[in-house]
Each structure stands twice: as structure tokens, then as C-alpha cells.
Amino acid sequence: MTEDRHAGEQDYAKRAAALWASPDDVDALDSKAAIKEYRVSEIRKLTFTFVCIAAAVLVAGLSITYGTMNIGFFQCYEIIWDHITGNVEDKLLDYIVVEERLPRIAAALITGAGLAIAGCVMQSVMKNPLADPYTTGISSGAGFGATLAITLGISIVGGNYSIVVNAFVFALIPMFIMLGVGKLKKASPTMMIMAGIAVMFIFNSFSTVLKLNADPDALAKLYSWTVGTVSDCSWAEIPLMAVMVIAGIFLTQMFSRKLNILATGDDTAKSMGLDVENMRILLLLLISLVVATVVSFTGLIGFVGLVAPHVCRIFVGADNRYLIISSAMFGAVLLEVADFIGRTVIAPATLQVGVVTAFIGGPMFLYLIMRQKKSSW
């Protein structure tokens, strides 16, 4: 009680002083406080972003050195150095570190980043906290493409890439339908996301029909793909995935200010001179290409696209200038940690990365939203 009264007296004294101060002095006081608050906020956002980047580097650096084979920490980096300089001494160890561990880690980082920016942009564009590659039907489309290839052997191209190409092409179909609905009807974000959900159900039902009649062996393979894994990624796929995801991060970062405007609502955005419909289509097309590329190689990895942006929003707020890059880095870390756990916890057997993301992402997300106590996102 005494402390409250004391604080109240101080507050009263400030307000009394302000009454006697000139308007310029009041403005100066408010501006200083605002600037200070702004700087603290900026530092916090930057710090979180850099922590995420550092964590991504650290986790990747550590996980390279751990596996079934007992290869020492420094020995791993020697092997990588020898590989770069062309002095490979042990072909087998070189293969294990450079061809098995590294591409897997790279794929986890790239995929995590790609899925996270997809979720981030979708949530902002759709103004819906539940928007992610799953709820917009992209994953279902990819899943149907893969199901066709695995159960019936129907694929756009043959050979090793039959599943990948099918998944990529079918992943784009829900997005085009959603964009078509948006363009034709000048639909609201809610209507677009509902169209995405409708397409998701259609593709899921097609997939289910095929699964019902599938051979148990094909079902096992399909299930493995559906859960998602980065273990099948090799250096042959990494450049394409990396180019798409880095371009996606770069371009969405470029549009981050416009995303901020878009997030204020269509009417406000229009009054500020933004071509809302075309901007929405452009951004959705961009991130659907990113998602289709990564999921076609890794299968359907859930949760990262949903969770990463929400966790980052807790630390950096809704400002997309920071949210996009920090989500990308946080998604990369999340998926890399999940993969590390998946390949070590029951080694030499592995847990699919998609299972682990749900295991660690779910409780973490629940904890954070309970702590946050926000009534809305």
C-alpha cells in the first residue's frame, strides 16, 4: 500500500510538472521516451534474430560431428577441409560426413527456413493465425501427387524423381485454385483460406481412396513420405532447394513493409495506395513455389510453418521486417534440432523428422501460448 501511494505521488508530481511545462517541453519528453522504447524494441528484435542465426550455425556445426560412427569433433572438420582441398584420405569417412551428414543438415536448415517463411507470409497475408502449407492445401496436393506415384505408379516423369515431380506439380494446384477464387470473386482472405481448406479435403479424399486399396508395402512407403524426412536429400537436390528458399526469403523480406501494410486490413492498405489483390496473389505464388519445392523433396513436414512464426512473434512482434528473417532462422533451427534428435535418440534406427517436430513443437507452442495470455494474435 505504501509503495502504491508513493508511486501515485510521483506520477501526480510528473503530471503537475507537465501542467507548468511548455508544449514543446512535453513533446520533447514524450519523443525521448518513445525513441528510447523504440530503440529497446529494435535491439530486442535484432538480438533475437541474431540469436536465431547463431543457433542455426551452432546446431548445424555440432550435429555434423555426431552420428552412429564414432568420428571425433575435430576429425569431422578435418574431413570436410580435406574434401574441400581435394586431399581425401579415407573415402568412406569422407562419404559419411560429406555425402550423408552434411546434405541432411543442409536440407533440414533449408526446409525449416522455407516452411517457416511460408507460414509467416501466409499468416500475414491471410490475416489468419492458422494459415500454413497444410491449411492452404499445398501439402495435401503434394501428398496426392506422391500417393499417385507410389500406389499406382502414375507419374509425370519416370525414374528416381517420379515422386518429387508429382509432388511439386500437385502442390501448386491448390494454390492456383485458391488464387483463382481470389482473383475471380475479389474474395476476402477468409474466403481464400476456406477455398484452400476445401481443396485440401478434396485431395485428401482422393489420396484416401488410393490408400484404401494400396499394397501394405506401398502404404508403408507412403506413410514414411507423408510424415516427412530429410534423410533422402542429397547434394543433387540441395542447390535447387537452397536457391528457391533463399530467393523466397530475400523477396519476402523485400516486400516486408508492404506485408506490414497489408496486415493492417484491406481498406487501410488500399487507402495507402497498395494494390491489395495483386500483392496478395504475388506473395502467395512466391511462397507456394518455395513450399512446393521443399516438400516435394522432403515429404510433408508439419508444424514448422505454423509454429515458427508464432514463436517469433512473441519475441519480435508482428513487424514483418524482423518476423520473416527470424522465422526463417527459427524454423531452420527447429527442424535441424528435430532431425538431430530423430537420428540419434534411437540410433541407428531413425525417427522421422516430422514426428519429432510435432513432439517438440507441440508442447513448446502450448507452453508459449499459455504464457503469452493474449486474447488474439
Added chain:
Amino acid sequence: MDKKVMYVIAAVAVIAVAAVAVFLVMNNSGSEDHGSKSFEDTRLRIYGNANGDDQIDKTDLNIVKWIIDSNKSEDVTKHVDWEKDYPLADANYDQKIDDKDVTVIQKILDKEKTRMYYFNKYERVTYVNYPISDKIGAEYLILQLLPAIKSYDMLKAIDDTTPKNYSNVYPGVDKMPVMGTWREITIESLSDLYNKGTIGTFMQWTGGQNVDYIWDKAVASGLADKMSFVIVPCQGPDVIQGVLELACMLGDQSLSDDYKAWYDKAMGLMDSIEEKIGSKKTVTAVRCYSDKVSQIAAFGSAQGPALWFNKVINFQSDYVGKTNFTNIGSVENFTASATDEVVVMFQKNCDWKDFNDLVEEYLKAVYGSTDQFKNETMYIVDFEMMPFAAGPAGCYILAAHLYPELFDLDEALDFLQVYLDDFAVREGADAREGFTYTGPGYSK
């Protein structure tokens, strides 16, 4: 002349002529009739098996020498088109026939170390380091090839799925080192077990819709030069290839002799069905793994587990060529589409002694109201037996049900008993109490 003397002289003459003939066939490199089989009919698809029979022996060596000699001739008409007629003669797989091929075959015969090329399950030419190590890690149910050559004790490591599903069937798998996740086994985990001396050979699962996922990695990492990767068929009638090739790779071709004789006996009988009665019956083939009607599903003729069925039945046209199940899902649909006789693959893992009881319970629950059930024209064999090395016994038993005028069920069950006693790890198992329904009658 005394008649006895004449008989003796005649017998000696016949024996002498036969011996000379055999000698000539074995050693005369100038002979042009080497009786080579077409590649499609060849069951031992290992390079060096020049004549395409079931073993690599001196005959193959002589054929290669003969090809070399013939192709040296200035008379082009004497040249041998070995790529067409003897595609497996190129023992070192360098696309030419020369003394190096002779050396490789000689090393195989002498059980000396050499690289052995073979045409693998995925129709690629890959190699093993002959003779392959008898410390074997097997992925999933390809392990069935080991008891078929009476070498189950060679199994030293397993994938992570087999112990979960089959620890009651294959002794010791639950205590073996794990190589990794089924169909995702890595070079790193295999290297680890190789370095520890646990395994020197890896047998890749080649059933169902698995793909050739590890060979390229094995070559790129150099592991293929250290340990051997055996990628041979293990499902359906092609299982004989796997058995013959595995024994040959191990350097002891006699290991496969008993299984081969057992297999050939049944296949000879199955091949005689069409000769004797014109054509095989067209019969519905379904699986049973649940007591729910919604789970009724028909096999397609090209489905891995159902490949053996093609030996005894013709599939209904709807299912010909299909690699997937067709969900039937109701008694109504089953009644409308199924043939009067039905073969059933029972896919519920259980102890063999419980088999008959479980079959009765499930069939009654699913098919209890159907004519096929009431007439007892549903013929049941176990999934554990049918898709793999025990397939010939499954065929024999089904044939005895479907063609009773041609085959005897008791003999078929005896035939299965031989498998259980000699080619499986099923000590004490009784063919008449499990693996195929032998109860008093499931409709009673």
C-alpha cells in the same frame, strides 16, 4: 562266342562311348553346342555362368575358352556372338571376352577372392566381393533365404522392423544389433557394424515396392569394395534366383541343392496343371487380416505377396496386372464378384498352433453368410508362408484344394512339412496344425 562275354563287351563299349561323350562335352572347346539357356530362363544370373544353368562350373570355363578360341579364327563364320548367346560369359563384366574372364571363373571355382558381377533384382549389374562374408546383416524378410540354404546362423544383424513383427518367428532377431530403419539403412550405420566386425555382407530387402536405394551410395562411399551388398529376389517364384545366387556368392553352391530340388519338384507339378486339364481355374484371391467386413480386399496378380498365386490360378480380369489391392468392403460386393472357389491369404501374425482357431474365428466373422464359407470352398494359406521361400508348398496345398483330381492334400502337407523341417527355423512346427487351414471344417 559266349553270350556272357558278348554282353560284357557290349556293356563296356556303351560305358566307354558314354564316358567319351561326357568327356568331350566337358572338355572339347571346339564343340559348338553348349546348350546355353536364354537369359529370361536363367536362374543364376551371375556373370561367369556362361551357359545359364544353375551353377558355375568347369563347363562355363570351357565355354569361355571356346569363345576366345573361336573369335580368334580368321573365318568370321566361326565367330561366336557371345553377347546374344552367352551374355553371362563376360565374367569380369568389361564387355569383352578374354583371358581375364577365364581367370575370374577359375577364381570362383577355386574359391579365391575376386569381384563377382551379377544381374540384381532391380535389373542392374552390381557386384559382390567373392566369396561374400558369412557374417550377414539382412533387411527385413529377405532373411528367409538364409534358412532356405540352411545357414540361418549366418544372420548377425537386422533392421528395426523385423524384431517388432517377427521375433516370435525368427529366433534371436530381437537381440541382434540393429542396422537401421527399414528401407532407410545408411552407409554410416553399415560402416559402423562392418568396422566392429559384426557384418561383412548386407542383404537388401527386395520384396514389395522397395527400391534400389543403397547400391549407388555403397559404390560412391567405397563401402561396396569392403563389404558385399546382396540385392537378389526374395519374393514370388523368383525366390529360386535369390537362393541359388546367395549360395553361389558364399562360395558353396551345394548349399542350395536341397532347396532347389524341393522347389523344382513343386514347380514341375504346378507346370503340369495346364498340360493335364487345359487351363488353370479363374479364382478370386483375397486377404484376411481382420474380423471386419470392411477389410475384405482382393489381390492383384502382380502384387508381391500374390505372385505365387499365378502358378495355380488365373486371376479374374479385374485384377490382372494390378499391383494393389482392390477394396471389396462388403459381403454384398464379395458375393457379386467372387468366384465359387476363393483362395485366402491369412495375414494375421499368430503362433502356428493358434492358426486354425484364428482362421475359424475370422472367416466366420467376415464371410459367415457367404456360400463360399458354407460350402467350405475358401482355401486358406498363411501370409508367413506364401509370399516367400515357402511359396512352393503354398502352391501345392492350394492346387490340392483346387484340383483334387490331380493332387493329394496329404502329400502337399508332407511337402510343407519338409519345408518346415529343412528350410525354416520352425523347430517342432507341424504342417497339419498351422500355416494352412487343416481344421475340422470352418463352417461347422
